[in-house]
Amino acid sequence: MSPFRLLIIVFFLSHLTNTLAQNSTEWQRDTLEFYVNKSNEAYDQYNYKDAIKYAATLIEKGHEYDYDYYEFLGYDILGGIYSETEDTIKGKIYSEKALELARATETDSLIAWGALNLGILYSENKQTYNKAIAYFKESIELNQKAQDYDEIYLTYINLIWTYLDNNQLDNAAHYIQKAEELSLQEVDSLDRLYMDLLQGKYYLAKKKYDAATQKLEKIASFANENENTDLAIEAYGDLSKLYSETDDYKKAFANLDQHNLYKQKAYTLKKLEETEKARAKYDLEQAHKELQSALKEQAYAEELISKSKSLTTVLIIAIVILVLALFGIITFFKTRKIYINRLMTKNKQLRLANEKAEKLSKVKTKFLSTVSHELRTPLYGVIGISTLLKEDQNLKAYADDLNSLKFSADYLLALINDVLLLSKMDAEAISLSKVPYELDTLIQNIVRSFEFTLHENSNKLHLHIDENIPNKLIGDPIRLSQVLINLMGNAIKFTENGNIWLSLVVVETTKNENTVVKFTIKDDGLGIPLHMQKEIFKEFTQIENKNHSYTGTGLGLTIVKKILDLYGSEIQLTSQPNEGAEFSFELTLEKQTEQHKAVSIFNGESNIPQGLKNGHTSHVLIVDDNKINQKVTQKTLEKHHIKSSLANDGVQAVAMCKSNAYDLILMDINMPNVNGMEATKMIRKFNKNIPIIALTAVELEEGTQEILNSGMDDVIHKPYNLPEFLKIIFKHLPKEEMDLSH
Known part of the structure; x- marks a missing residue:
């Protein structure tokens, strides 16, 4: 609901006062107008405590002077105050009392005004919007008798808005037509703008986008020029929805941006207003209590006078208690503020420490990953060469030494793996x-x-x-x-x-x-x-x-x-x-169940093909920037009757693949100039079928998916397990050339 509608509750009070005061005597009129003005002034400043006090006095004096008009105004102001502070029950009670007094006067203008205010209150709840409609129609009917076109037009706005809020588009259209007919009369210019806004909302709801655009753009332009925040929020919000529904997202975004801009301005004002309301609400409660106390004091005036001494004592005690309580509250809030500040400081320190710890953890994990890679690369050479030497029949005399060498290398590899695994577990990456x-x-x-x-x-x-x-x-x-x-x-x-x-x-x-x-x-x-x-x-x-x-x-x-x-x-x-x-x-x-069709990673297949058919010798390209690792891989392949060629980096590998035919490529990942994944992508541009296997010391969990996405067919982790290494090699060599008889 627009704030425009809330303001109606206390609108035109001074006008009514001038009209109604004509029948009163001069001094009575001055007295009653004084309380009306004081009450309205306090109301506008959110000083509801004084507003209630003056409104209550207005009711009392209006009743005393037998002026129902002013008594009506007092109840109407009280209804507005309680509604403004979201105490809708009391607001409706006082507004209904105001309408009851208006009906007793049989004054159409007062009845119409009271009905309009009650209609606005009931329109806030979808469960009671039918009551709101009835009050709006009653107000329109009475104002039509008096030919008060401004009031009729104002009530049309609230009636149409209520119909639109409840998706009663046909009823809204009916009264929009009536409002257009009435607009030929002299009506308030701001009311016309709100009617244009409602027409834009109606056209938007009916998907009549051209008509809606015309109305809403007009309102938006006026609101922007005159810095009318309420109109701007409604117009830009509806325009954003309109352009979104018509797929013009650029304009939708621009209007949404303007909507949010004005909403932020309104939010700032609203925060100030809410602050005042919060303070005023507290004063309102105190004023209500004081009002009840005043009524009781009036009813028991004689009894209070007779017990004035005891009352004075009670009041003094109450004041002392209140002062002590106030002192306690102040002390509590000061202490609470100190502890909150300390807590905020500790939270900030904790957040900084946590960020530092996370940063250090990432650095540690990265460091361990890098170091493990750099250690695995030379270990590949040590383990590979020691394995080859162990199998050399000419070195049987050194078998124990070679076993010790390989055991030490395997232990070092296990240590590296343990440190890296522990680091990943600490980082919850496993x-x-x-x-x-x-x-x-x-x-x-x-x-x-x-x-x-x-x-x-x-x-x-x-x-x-x-x-x-x-x-x-x-x-x-x-x-x-x-x-x-x-x-x-x-x-x-x-x-x-x-x-x-x-x-x-x-x-x-x-x-x-x-x-x-x-x-x-x-x-x-x-x-x-x-x-x-x-x-x-x-x-x-x-x-x-x-x-x-x-x-x-x-x-x-x-x-x-x-x-x-x-x-x-x-x-x-x-x-x-x-x-x-x-x-x-x-x-x-x-x-395992039937749904587990994947091949086991521990499938018991330990037999490794030992050679190839006599008619063909496989030719493998080894791409590695480390000479020792080249030698280890080449010696391993030669032992199993596989021919190999060497490339020192990705550039050389691409060039050799263009000029020679190979059955398989063993591709290192980390190399100067062009790394293994980049070289693989370049080779795949002219040769999509040759098997390319990554031979890398990078942790498999860290880079496997990226390696395979580059176009490689498989991954061998260095230092490799010889049976697993040979199994993957023979798996990707042309099967029609393999001799599996050994």
Whole structure:
């Protein structure tokens, strides 16, 4: 509802006063007009306390002088005050009392005015808008008798607006027509503008966009020139809706911008007004109480006079209490302000600290990712060369040394992976995947990876897998492997000439056929003191191991605990010094169903093709800026009878692909000049079929999707696992040329 409609409640009071005062004596008229003016002045300044006081006096004097007109005005002002302060119930009570007095006078102008005010009050609620319509029509009928065209036109505005608010478009159109006929008479210019606005709203609702545009643009122009905020808000808002419905979004946005601009101005004024209203509302409540007290004092005047002493005492006590209460309130708000300021300061410091921590966390993660990449690149050479040398029959005499070399390199790689994994867990960047895998193959791979360390420490492994555990599962085999590898590695490290037990036992089968399995890793080694059994799960914490020169980093059990947290499981530890240790945890393993058609990442296929048909030798292009890594990859391929050529960067690789035919390209990612992904995109422009495999030290979780989106077919992570490396290579070589008989 427009603020224009609220102002009507107290409009024309001075005009009515002049009309009604003609029949009163001079001194009575001056007295009553004084209270009318004082009440209206206080009302305009939101000083409702004084406004009520003067209105109440006006009612009292009007009744005393037997002037129903002024008594009507007093109740009308009270109705406006309570309605303005959103006490609509009292507002309606006083406005209805005003209309009742108007009807008693049988004065049409007063009845019409009282009916209009009540119509405005009832139009605010959709449940009572029918009452509002009835009051508006009554007001129009009475003003037509008096030929008061301004009042009729004003009532038409409110009636039409009510019909539009309730989507009664046909009724609105009927009275718009009547208003147009009436506009031939002399009516207020501002009222004409509001009627134009209502016509624009009507045309917009009827989808008559040209007519609506004409009206609304006119109103918007006038409002803009004369800084009429209320008209501007309505007009620009409707224009924005109009242009949006006609798909002229540029104009829609421009008008919406103007709408918001004026709305902001109105909001600023409204905030000031609301502040005054809030203060005034408090005064209003106090004034209402004082009014009730005054009536009681008048009714019991004699009794109060007789008890004046006791009343004085009570008043003094009340004043003292009020002063103390006021002092308490002031003290409370001052203290509250101090604490709020302190809290705001602490919140600001906390926010800055949090932002700093987040920034440092990102820097740390980026640093670890970069360092891990730079470390993996030379490790690729170390692990690759040591693997090749181990398989060289001419170097059997150095087998132990080469095993130690490869073990050290593998340990360093595991350490790098542990640090990076822990960093990602702290940043909550790790989640569990769900892929198919086979449990027996996963366990066999883990056991095989510990063959060297078991032999080195003269330990014996005892493996037990409950036959009731399904073999084909769906879940995250990588994270499960990391848990078991860390726990088994910890057991082997602290045990010499002893036994290691790995046991998987069914605990229960759930309703959806999933299996709860208890994993137990036990050893008969050094054991863990009671005071250390909680500490060892903290980062970089480890117990002293006098039997080994290698003590590790103290990250393994921390990673185990954090991964099990992702599963919603807990690690249990039972241990005594020199009696070994037993770690156990429970996981719910999900059985594969028919919908899991994907190939398992642990599928047990360990046979690797050893050669190609005699009629063809595959030719692979190795693109890598690191000479050592080139040599490792080339030697590995040569051992499996695959010819290779070398390119030092992406530019050279693109040029060689244009002038030579290759069966496959192994493409490094981070290279000078042109990197691997850019080179791949350039090659794909003239050769879309050649398999291109990324050979990268970048974390797979960080860059796999971006690598594949560049046009590559697969990714091999450096340092690579040789069987996995060869499996991917032969997977992408032309299958009709492969000899799988070996």
